[in-house]
Amino acid sequence: MSLLQLVLNGMALGAAYALVALGFVLVLNATGAVNFAQGDLVMAGGYTSAALAAALPLPGLALLPVVIGAMALLGLLVAGLAYFPLMRRPATAVFVSTIAIGLVLQNAALNLFGPEPRTAPPVWDSEPLRWGAVTLSSQALAVIGIAAVLVSGQAWLLARTRLGRNLRATAQDRDMAAALGIPVTAMIALSFALAAALAGAAGALLANQFFVTPTTGGALILKAYIAVVIGGWGSLAGAVVGALLVGLFETVVAAAVSYTAASALLYAALLVILLLRPQGLFGEAAGRRA
């Protein structure tokens, strides 16, 4: 396979990871807590998409908004169950509560759909694009395209709208935001809804290329976590860059050596990065005044 082909495949994988990582960072910024159920939300998105496709004879692109909407509602439920009761508690409490949510989601999927891999419908059916030896399947193209639309939509929302300003203010200093009259609780709930919606999109897209099983989420959350660390803890743009890097790395190394080696080397690379740059690849704004 040519290098260009590998890079394209890696970008497609990275784009899907970016949606996972972005949702992870949204919740992280809004609450200061790690949402460990983010990967399982992706899995839930995949199953939602597969189940809807079985019930409704619609193309994947038409189902996508329905999946995203349903997942946003699930995000609100997660916020209500796993975050708001634990708001005033140490961040590790939320870490564990979202692990519990993940367990519930995994076993709900197992009971509803069984352990066999499922697949979601393609976003659209068409011939792959070809340039000489390079092929880009329509699904890979769709993943990159939809991820690009969602990521830039997210960036636009945060940077240009009043709602986005309120979200950012809540993320930066919750007490100050509340003092300024921003509905902080609603903003946090919205962050969870957005994160779950992104997870839903990622799930619908990934479940067509790679299938979905009840335990899919575990590997995804680890990739997202790595992407966020590489990109700088809490940085949205960094998370996208980190996710693309992780996707590229995995694809290229898997092609050159093996899939197992790709995973092992990814973690090894992560350890080396942390060894050499304890503050992440792109650094983070930190520091405490005495």
Add this chain to the structure above:
Amino acid sequence: MTLAAAPPRTRRGLGDGALWALLLLGLALYAGTLASPYGLRVLALAGCQALLVLGYQFIFGHAGALSLAQGAFFGLGAYVTAILGARYHWDFAATFPLSILVPLGLAAIVAVPVLRLASHYFALATLGLAQVALLLVVNADDWTGGALGLTGVPGIAVRGEALPRGLPLAAAVWSAVAAGAWLSWRVTRGLTGTAYAVLRSDPIAASAIGLGQSRLRFAAFLSSAAYAGAAGALQAHTVGVVSSETLEFSVMVTCLAMTVIGGSTRIAGALLGALLLTYLPEWLRFLQGYALLAYGVALLAMIILTPDGIAGLIGRAFARGRQGARPPPTPVRLQGSRSATLEARSLTKRFGGVLALDGVDLVIEPGQILGLIGPNGSGKTTLANVISGLVSPDDGVMRLGPRGLRGLGADKIARAGIARGFQTPALPPSLSALELVALARARAAGEIGFFAAVVGRDAGKRRRRFEAEALDLLGRVGLSGEAERACGTLPPGLAWRVEVARALALDPGLIILDEPAAGLGEREQAELRAALRDIAGHGIALLVIEHNMPFLLPTAHRIVVLDQGRVIAKGKPAEVVRDPAVIAAYLGREKLPA
């Protein structure tokens, strides 16, 4: 990672010790009379988990670091036992120590780079480590049997004498748990446990009494790995099979859940969490396919309902007052034994484009009270931070007497004899002044340490000795009446007293105070002045940053004025306030507040 500190000893309920001893007794009764062979097997498995969680409490509960490698250490211990026991038929007397030593060795190797990482990076690095271990084990199938694992791990056998499964095995596992609990009890109940509480709730407060992060965290990380290795080995003997499942992330998740639900710093919490989450799936078995779903729901409910874990809940339900009477104060001789001249030359510190300190020279003689003034942003706090080691200078020389200080961390500088109070008092909110100052005394006496706590004798007696000394120091600053109050509830007028007492506890040569008089009334200012004079009278130097001129001018022997990172004037208070350069510097921004 911010973790809620343990509630102060004064409000601790039913003693942790009584609780875990009772629990072990109850289990012994159950095992001896009621349990079926299957029940005994589940009991032994719960014991393995209890040992795992006891170890995890060191790094997660006490050191406050979210390690995600505990499952990997557990799996490693299990594999060492399985490979040596099933393949090479080695004896338990050899495999068990090795199962502890291998994870311990791995922890020691990775500890140095990994432990200096900030919270979430530490979590991820340890997670990466666990994933690498899992992949290695799955792929080294010649040794490990790959994904299928190794079968035929023998039960515990020493010199050919096999320990039967059932009651004897369960008893052996729970004896190991009891031994682990006892060891953890020795380390964490006394002043070393308090040191961990300070370290995780406020690292700056810890460095102010000379407590470094590294040693205590290192010991906690290594202990957690050793306990995990032992737990893994015992589980391998109990189950007889070791597969790559023992290294999977779910083991780590279960351990974390047990720790949080049981209680992350109490020994009874480790036992309760392990027992409950081991038996819960058994109790939910009638739900069949939905058992794990219900388990997740139960987990969520317990996290929400029990903030300090079940052990904390039980402790509070049986709350009782402080044990034993307060010891009479033991007079502490303030010897000023480390009195020496502090000399700083050409200290320079740059923050990005801002030159916060621009070649500052400073000399403070023993017994001298030096006032440091200057407009806001002139570099006063930065200078204090540089001298106390919280910020490292870009250039310059610092020495206390003959000893060079440059390049030392805040904890080492505190040990060298420079104590520090903060503009926003750095006091662990849930600790009492008595506990904090007693801890500072113990640290100064070199009594704080993991291994010291394990081997030390008469822990209770020594604790009372340090508390008696702390009461004397707190009396000197007029705080005896409030000594047992949690620092977080002290009004600002009292907080400075704790900071000064803590500083004195280190027997320092120099004490740095940052705006101690801020917000104090006339009478309290007079008390503060008297306290500072008394301290200086013992040959201890004082560097006092202050905006309050009516307080400072009659207190200080000399005054140094900073403006834009430079010393613009120094001398006797009366001379300095008349200095045209000083007046100009203040009038440029604000009036000389005298």
